Amino acid sequence: MLSTSEPKIRELKRNELRWERQLHRKTDLDINRAGLGEMLREVQDIENLSCAEIKGLASRIKRRKHADAKDLLKLSYGFQQSAENISEFIRITGAINVIVKVFTGSDSDLQQLAAECLCNLSLGDEVCCEKVAMFAGTYLITFIETVNNTRLTCTCVWTLQNMISSGAKAAKVLHSQGSVARFCHLLKTTRNNDQLLAEIFTTIDLILDYGLLFISQETIVVDIIPTASSSTPSLSGIRIIYKSLFLTNFETLDRNTLHDILNNCIGYLKTELGSGYYAERILAIRILGNLIAKNDRSLCEAFLAGCQKNDILLSSLFNSHSEAGEIAICRELLWFYGNLFGTANETDMQKYLKRDNFVENLIVPRAMLN
Structure with missing residues (x-):
């Protein structure tokens, strides 16, 4: 399944996913920002952040050990604007811990904004995604199944998809945290939520791009193929069926x-x-x-x-x-x-x-x- 063209294919898929979601996530951020009132006057500042401003923001939230809504919104937009902004933030040791702290906190509005931050941060390179996986992976994986909030759940799934598609380093970290087992379980148990099921299909599709590196033939035969083949037909679903059958040599069914x-x-x-x-x-x-x-x-x-x-x-x-x-x-x-x-x-x-x-x-x- 793996080949010399695999990294290029995975990068193309990653770019496709990124551009597909960018407008959607920006709309979500606009909704949050509009609800903050005074921030409507600062649109231009938020949407034109330099590396120096990102560095300043990262240092400030690290020093305060807290990030408010304005900080989170600025960082989210900054991460979307350039890879350099993401790299600058990652270089500030301890800054990501603050985002994770807010993400796992009790304020649901700030939690969603922190999730958006992590999602946009995961648009960075493989090294960046490995770091996000190390600090936030277990929480993202747990929230998918435990949080009764489709919007937050899908944001978590998008973040995991970005990290999985970034390369084997981040995917390996997430695998060690139980991501594959969790997604296979969700594939079988998710009902009456077509949006979440579609995202789970996409995630399994990305995991299968690594062949049998993070998934066993038994899991493919017992869990993935039967569920995908009995679900409502979709492009992600039939891609999963094809890749899964390829890995089992079209046998053991x-x-x-x-x-x-x-x-x-x-x-x-x-x-x-x-x-x-x-x-x-x-x-x-x-x-x-x-x-x-x-x-x-x-x-x-x-x-x-x-x-x-x-x-x-x-x-x-x-x-x-x-x-x-x-x-x-x-x-x-x-x-x-x-x-x-x-x-x-x-x-x-x-x-x-x-x-x-x-x-x-x-x-x-x-x-x-x-």
Whole structure:
């Protein structure tokens, strides 16, 4: 699972997560700031903080052993503005302890602002994230399950995601604090909170990027795959299924789980072209192709029956992508069809071909013939 391109891929994913959340977190901070009244007059000061000002703030809260709402808001914005601001803060030994002290305190408003500080602080480099994990990791992990506040819980999860995606150093610290076990438990027990479940899926996805470094095959087979395959289909969910199966060599699955995965993947094959599920469809095809090649003919029979039940024509599926010039997915489909044709029971295959002779009806893109 690990490769020389892994750090680059993880950094791209980390940047994607960061920009996706930045506007959301800034809106949250604006809501908090608006509630403070007098701070509305200081917008420009808050949103244009230099390294020197961050250093001064860090030294002051360290000396006072406390940070008020204004301090926390300024630091949050400062951390968002530049990596240099984050590095400057981290250099002040003891400053992060003050943020953690407020974060674990009894004032819920200050607690949320401190959580935002930690979240934006975790946008720093691997060394910074390792330090945040050491000082705040156990609290962040505990709060996910014990705090009855979705907003605070999601902020904690985002912070953990940032640290996990920063590199193996911070991920190792968090693993030693029980983060993987906690997220696997939450994956199985979270109900009626789609927002939190989606964030848990994303976190498991990031952990799986390290292969089996922080997670065992047993945990993958017993906890992750069955839960992900029986949950509402999503991009994070199907990515987890694919990565998990890759790590188990597409084996060691019970029959019920196999059919849950099958139904999950078929759902993406029946979505209309241009519906925005391109990535999910590619992953679904790869999962199906590997499972069919690895398992007995009964899975092929179940797949073909699923196609009939959902009115899926394999020739139409291929030809629609062919006409759209989507060469990559056409190659995936040809590989998948080859596995299906080579594994399926001849009787089942002939029965399907009477309904949809995809072997003869495929319109292969000219670019694939050159």
